[in-house]
Amino acid sequence: MTKLIILGSSNAIPDEKHENTHMVIVSNKRAILIDCGNSPTLRLRQVGVALEELTDIILTHFHPDHVSGFPTLIMNMWLLGRKAPLDIYGLQHTLDRVNRMMDAFDWNNWPKFFPVHFHYLQEGEMTPVLATDEIKIYSTPVSHLIPNIGLRIEHLSNQAVVAYSCDTAPCPSVVNLATGANILIHEAAGEILGHTSASQAGEIAAQAGVKRLYLIHYPTGDFDSQSLIPQAQTTFSGEVALAKDFMEIPF
Numbered sequence: 001m002t003k004l005i006i007l008g009s010s011n012a013i014p015d016e017k018h019e020n021t022h023m024v025i026v027s028n029k030r031a032i033l034i035d036c037g038n039s040p041t042l043r044l045r046q047v048g049v050a051l052e053e054l055t056d057i058i059l060t061h062f063h064p065d066h067v068s069g070f071p072t073l074i075m076n077m078w079l080l081g082r083k084a085p086l087d088i089y090g091l092q093h094t095l096d097r098v099n100r101m102m103d104a105f106d107w108n109n110w111p112k113f114f115p116v117h118f119h120y121l122q123e124g125e126m127t128p129v130l131a132t133d134e135i136k137i138y139s140t141p142v143s144h145l146i147p148n149i150g151l152r153i154e155h156l157s158n159q160a161v162v163a164y165s166c167d168t169a170p171c172p173s174v175v176n177l178a179t180g181a182n183i184l185i186h187e188a189a190g191e192i193l194g195h196t197s198a199s200q201a202g203e204i205a206a207q208a209g210v211k212r213l214y215l216i217h218y219p220t221g222d223f224d225s226q227s228l229i230p231q232a233q234t235t236f237s238g239e240v241a242l243a244k245d246f247m248e249i250p251f
Contacts, residue, residue, distance in 0.1 A: 002027040002134055002155055004162060006216070006247040007043040011189045012065040014038065015221035018245055020065040021187075023164075024049055025153060027134045032056040034151065034164070036069035041076045047246060051077050052084065056130060058137070059090040060166045061148035062097040070098060071105055078113055085115040089129050089139075092120050093147040123147065125173055135251075140177045142168035145194040150177050155251040162249065163210070167217060169193070170200045178208035185243060187217035188228050198228040202236030216243040 003026055008019030020037035024044065031053045033040060044051065054077070060066055077086070088095070095118050107113065121127050121139050129137040134156060139149040144167045151164045163178035165186040178184045184205050189195035196204070198215055205213040213236055215228050232240045 002251045004153070004249045004251070005047050005049075006243050006245060006249070007040065007047065008037040009216050009218070009243045009245050009247075010220040011187075011217050012063070013219075013221060014065075018220040019043060020068075021217040022066070022069075024054075025135070025137075027132065029134070030055045030132055032058065032130070032137070034058045035060055035066040036073055037065065038069050040069045040073045043245075051080055052082060054086070055084075056087045056089065058129060058139075058151065059088065059094050059098060060151070061091070061144060061146055062094045063146065063167070066167075067094075067098060067101070071102060074102070074107065074116075075105075078110055082114045085117055087117050087119060087130070089119045089121055091123060091141075091147050091149060095120055121149065125176060126152070138177075140173050142166055142174055142177075143171040143194070144168050150174055152177050152181070153251075158251065160251040162251065163208070165196070165201075165204070167194065168196060170196055170204060174204055175207045178204070178210055181208065181210045183212045183214060183249065184208060184210040185214045185216050185249075188215040188232070189217050190219065198231035199235050202232035202234065202240070205232075205236045205238065210238065212239040212241070214241055214243040214249070218242065 010018035022035040022037040025032040125140045138152045161181040163181040186201040188198040191197040
């Protein structure tokens with residue numbers, strides 16, 4: 001069964017119970033990591049996904065809370081003797097900076113390093129990212145402080161759709177991305193530059209006609225997140241829940 005597992009749900013400041021927002025899609029043949037929070041190696045192990053099973057990484061944008069775990073993840077794979085190629089997807093803005101970050105670690109000279117293939121995505125709505133015999137994934141630019149993408153994951157056998165806004169201010173492209181989806185996973189960092197409040201996320205879910213809304217990338221630790229669900233319910237009549245670390249969302 002194909003499922004999406006939340007590996008982290010916090011905004012840029014994690015706490016003991018909430019890691020930075022990232023997630024993994026697990027299907028029969030692929031394990032696809034979406035972003036790299038602080039400790040993806042540990043989180044993947046905790047949900048039963050071995051590093052050698054990881055086939056793809058999608059990096060939404062080059063902010064530290066979404067890419068800081070990438071160097072150690074790649075190093076861990078190498079040290080564990082990975083041989084299989086790894087496919088990495090993202091915008092040119094993102095992947096160029098990831099390459100420069102890894103060049104600082106001289107990764108091209110690591111002995112017996114496994115193949116890494118970069119796939120540069122176009123900055124257009126519903127850009128194909130990858131397709132298998134189980135799922136198709138599309139990306140769409142969203143409204144953040146730097147170039148960033150949201151994702152739409154379509155399950156082919158039962159037509160289930162999960163959309164993920166990533167970090168964004170309210171924008172029509174997220175509505176288009178999520179139109180008709182069963183589930184929208186939408187950030188709720190607050191009504192600040194480049195981000196969205198819970199009530200605004202509810203508005204987007206309503207406009208897109210989704211069935212269920214999961215709030216993610218929300219304030220944790222000393223910041224109250226308990227009022228987020230009631231806030232979203234003021235603008236969205238469907239089901240609302242907080243995405244939580246280790247939560248499994250089946251397709």
